Amino acid sequence: MQRPAPQDFRRVLSSMCTEPHPAARDAAERFLATNPGDPATYRRVAELEDRAVSLLGEVAGLSDPHGYVTSGGTEANVQAVRAARNRARDRDGADLSRTYNVVAPESVHFSVHKAADVLGVELRTVPVDDEHRADADAVRAAADGDTALVVGVAGTTEYGRVDPIPALAEAAREVGALVHVDAAWGGFALPFTDFAWNFDHADVDTMTIDPHKLGRAAVPAGGFLARERETMDALAVDTPYLETTSQATLTGTRSGAGVASAAAAMEALWPDGYRREFESSMADARWLARAFEARGFDAASPELPLVAARLPEDLFGSLREAGWRISRTAGGDLRVVCMPHVTRETLSAFLADLDAPA
Ligand SMILES: Cc1ncc(COP(=O)(O)O)c(C=O)c1O
Numbered sequence: 001m002q003r004p005a006p007q008d009f010r011r012v013l014s015s016m017c018t019e020p021h022p023a024a025r026d027a028a029e030r031f032l033a034t035n036p037g038d039p040a041t042y043r044r045v046a047e048l049e050d051r052a053v054s055l056l057g058e059v060a061g062l063s064d065p066h067g068y069v070t071s072g073g074t075e076a077n078v079q080a081v082r083a084a085r086n087r088a089r090d091r092d093g094a095d096l097s098r099t100y101n102v103v104a105p106e107s108v109h110f111s112v113h114k115a116a117d118v119l120g121v122e123l124r125t126v127p128v129d130d131e132h133r134a135d136a137d138a139v140r141a142a143a144d145g146d147t148a149l150v151v152g153v154a155g156t157t158e159y160g161r162v163d164p165i166p167a168l169a170e171a172a173r174e175v176g177a178l179v180h181v182d183a184a185w186g187g188f189a190l191p192f193t194d195f196a197w198n199f200d201h202a203d204v205d206t207m208t209i210d211p212h213k214l215g216r217a218a219v220p221a222g223g224f225l226a227r228e229r230e231t232m233d234a235l236a237v238d239t240p241y242l243e244t245t246s247q248a249t250l251t252g253t254r255s256g257a258g259v260a261s262a263a264a265a266m267e268a269l270w271p272d273g274y275r276r277e278f279e280s281s282m283a284d285a286r287w288l289a290r291a292f293e294a295r296g297f298d299a300a301s302p303e304l305p306l307v308a309a310r311l312p313e314d315l316f317g318s319l320r321e322a323g324w325r326i327s328r329t330a331g332g333d334l335r336v337v338c339m340p341h342v343t344r345e346t347l348s349a350f351l352a353d354l355d356a357p358a
Pocket of ligand 1: 016071072073074075077109111153155156157182183184185208210222
């Protein structure tokens with residue numbers, strides 16, 4: 001029987017996953033049978049996780065980072081909301097009947113909606129500005145004494161925009177809330193830009209930053225970072241039957257492959273490799289945006305390597321039929337994520353199909 005083969009990435013234009021770096025692929029295979037959820041038993045992978053967290057801290061401007069390698073951005077966002085809710089409860093001596101809220105721009109990833117649902121907190125989403133960025137005044141107006149967390153996105157899923165993180169952090173502090181930055185996708189591109197997005201730029205408490213997106217680790221490898229140990233304490237439960245006595249992660253048994261691969265990818269690429277990839281994909285994104293404009297399709301000017309453009313419905317449909325894996329924003333715009341596997345050659349082939357008569 002033929003062995004099933006995964007699809008190749010050649011026509012994948014709207015995904016935030018990509019080909020793992022060769023060193024990351026190799027590390028994933030080697031650590032396949034290890035469980036960082038039981039770090040006292042699986043010590044080698046636990047050491048690699050410490051290294052991964054330390055490197056994530058370097059990427060995100062945090063010198064003494066706490067955190068771990070999650071299953072992805074969803075888990076990291078759930079943990080950020082959970083930590084903030086638990087810390088607010090501890091601070092207020094509140095019982096379980098008090099409902100806390102999270103304030104976020106409407107551009108926030110749907111994983112935060114899931115987090116609010118499973119954790120019993122109210123999610124207040126506020127409109128974004130004309131450039132698809134969070135509006136700090138709208139966030140301030142929605143926040144109150146029950147706000148446990150304000151979320152900003154550094155690299156939005158739909159438009160690749162960076163929210164005004166320092167202004168959001170100020171709005172959060174006015175009501176005593178914690179601050180979470182979702183840099184799940186943007187985190188490995190932003191160090192090479194002028195945006196103020198990280199722990200060093202603003203009073204940020206927690207961050208999502210995923211090696212399995214622009215970090216080029218194998219799936220599953222998300223990242224959760226916290227400035228303070230107390231945040232991890234707020235997530236910890238007792239683990240009587242393990243060699244370790246408590247666990248702050250959401251999942252129990254976890255992928256050693258993801259952890260080892262995250263460490264290997266960052267060792268190989270931080271910082272110069274990521275810089276090179278960012279510069280090349282950013283040039284491609286700008287080139288593609290200009291190509292759309294030249295054809296009369298409105299395209300948002302890219303801030304990170306993601307292009308959103310207004311394409312007619314029938315054209316979008318025929319490109320999908322031609323095998324291009326493309327998706328649209330809630331507002332109907334085509335989004336092309338210039339991940340490392342998306343080359344200029346691929347984009348030229350895509351434009352050739354776009355230009356071909358139906
Ligand atoms: C900004 C942002 N946050 C969170 C996530 C969720 O990440 P994951 O799919 O790894 O759970 C995504 C996924 O694309 C994202 O773009």
